[in-house]
Amino acid sequence: MTNKLEVNTIILGDCIQELKKIPSNSVDMVFADPPYNLQLNNRLVRPDNTTVDAVDDYWDKFESMSAYDDFSFKWLNEVKRVMKDDATIWVIGSYHNIFRVGTVLQNLGFWILNDIVWVKNNPMPNFKGTRFTNAHETLIWASKSSKSKYTFNYEAMKALNDGLQMRSDWNLPICTGNERVKDENGEKLHSTQKPESLLHRVILSSSNVGDVILDPFFGSGTTGAVAKKLGRNFIGIEQDKKYVDGAKKRIDAVKKGSVIETTEKKKLVRVPFGNLIEYGILNPGDVLTDEKGKFKAKILADGSIKSNNIHGSIHQVAAQLQNFPSCNGWKFWYVDNKDKKLIDDLRQNFISKMNLQ
Numbered sequence: 001m002t003n004k005l006e007v008n009t010i011i012l013g014d015c016i017q018e019l020k021k022i023p024s025n026s027v028d029m030v031f032a033d034p035p036y037n038l039q040l041n042n043r044l045v046r047p048d049n050t051t052v053d054a055v056d057d058y059w060d061k062f063e064s065m066s067a068y069d070d071f072s073f074k075w076l077n078e079v080k081r082v083m084k085d086d087a088t089i090w091v092i093g094s095y096h097n098i099f100r101v102g103t104v105l106q107n108l109g110f111w112i113l114n115d116i117v118w119v120k121n122n123p124m125p126n127f128k129g130t131r132f133t134n135a136h137e138t139l140i141w142a143s144k145s146s147k148s149k150y151t152f153n154y155e156a157m158k159a160l161n162d163g164l165q166m167r168s169d170w171n172l173p174i175c176t177g178n179e180r181v182k183d184e185n186g187e188k189l190h191s192t193q194k195p196e197s198l199l200h201r202v203i204l205s206s207s208n209v210g211d212v213i214l215d216p217f218f219g220s221g222t223t224g225a226v227a228k229k230l231g232r233n234f235i236g237i238e239q240d241k242k243y244v245d246g247a248k249k250r251i252d253a254v255k256k257g258s259v260i261e262t263t264e265k266k267k268l269v270r271v272p273f274g275n276l277i278e279y280g281i282l283n284p285g286d287v288l289t290d291e292k293g294k295f296k297a298k299i300l301a302d303g304s305i306k307s308n309n310i311h312g313s314i315h316q317v318a319a320q321l322q323n324f325p326s327c328n329g330w331k332f333w334y335v336d337n338k339d340k341k342l343i344d345d346l347r348q349n350f351i352s353k354m355n356l357q
Contacts, residue, residue: 015075151208180193214237
């Protein structure tokens with residue numbers, strides 16, 4: 001086993017053997033797109049008798065389900081070893097393999113955080129008309145253990161989704177057109193190349209600038225290309241030289257993006273509502289209202305507010321008035337005067353003025 005972690009490199013070789021050379025507790029995030037084990041026995045034909053360019057590569061062939069399970073156990077066991085205690089792993093698959101991989105993940109002690117459904121805008125049709133069109137793939141997101149203090153950039157995901165909580169169904173197109181990496185004959189280099197939009201969301205959500213991201217099935221290098229754009233480091237393992245060559249060329253052409261930190265909720269400056277009263281920005285007796293003027297509440301000297309018989313914090317009162325389990329009062333309440341300013345804007349001005357960033 002090597003003692004030094006080489007980053008921003010693609011390792012040519014068998015993933016299990018090469019994983020054994022990576023130091024323990026050394027990577028911050030893993031993205032894995034393992035073989036699907038599609039078990040295609042015959043060529044797929046369209047109604048016009050043309051052949052479908054399906055996944056029939058040598059690396060997707062296994063003798064049996066037990067052989068695939070054994071393979072999954074071996075690479076996941078090594079991946080868990082190289083992950084830091086607070087690292088997470090993403091594994092993507094189809095109905096052919098994702099349930100078996102999920103079982104191995106849980107048997108090895110990984111803690112599943114979410115399953116994400118990637119809904120494809122433009123899926124390949126079911127040419128025979130014998131089944132539903134397979135229009136999605138599943139991603140499992142898991143931490144190394146139930147005790148991991150994993151990274152989740154909640155605010156970044158919310159910003160990416162126009163200010164709304166990011167859901168677990170992601171509607172994104174498959175990889176087509178100019179994004180497809182081509183070989184010397186102009187044909188697609190890799191049959192299961194993932195779109196950069198998918199990896200952008202995965203990497204942005206669960207890693208930070210400067211983190212090390214491992215992809216043990218590197219393929220055409222989408223993970224490395226997006227990691228470079230987002231200011232992360234990567235390690236790729238790939239057994240096919242033609243994929244390695246194509247991935248290197250692709251990543252070398254990528255311009256590293258501006259290293260801009262995303263804002264995690266836990267890192268936001270905490271300013272109690274009472275501070276705005278202490279510093280005279282708001283005063284006891286001032287009235288707050290929601291954006292439409294439906295609800296009103298009076299500010300009390302201790303920083304709590306009262307609306308009729310409901311008394312509590314800006315968050316508690318806003319939630320109770322709407323019969324919600326919770327509510328961000330900073331984004332709900334406005335000062336009830338001719339300017340009608342959102343109290344969160346007053347807070348941000350206060351933070352800037354007091355140099356609290």
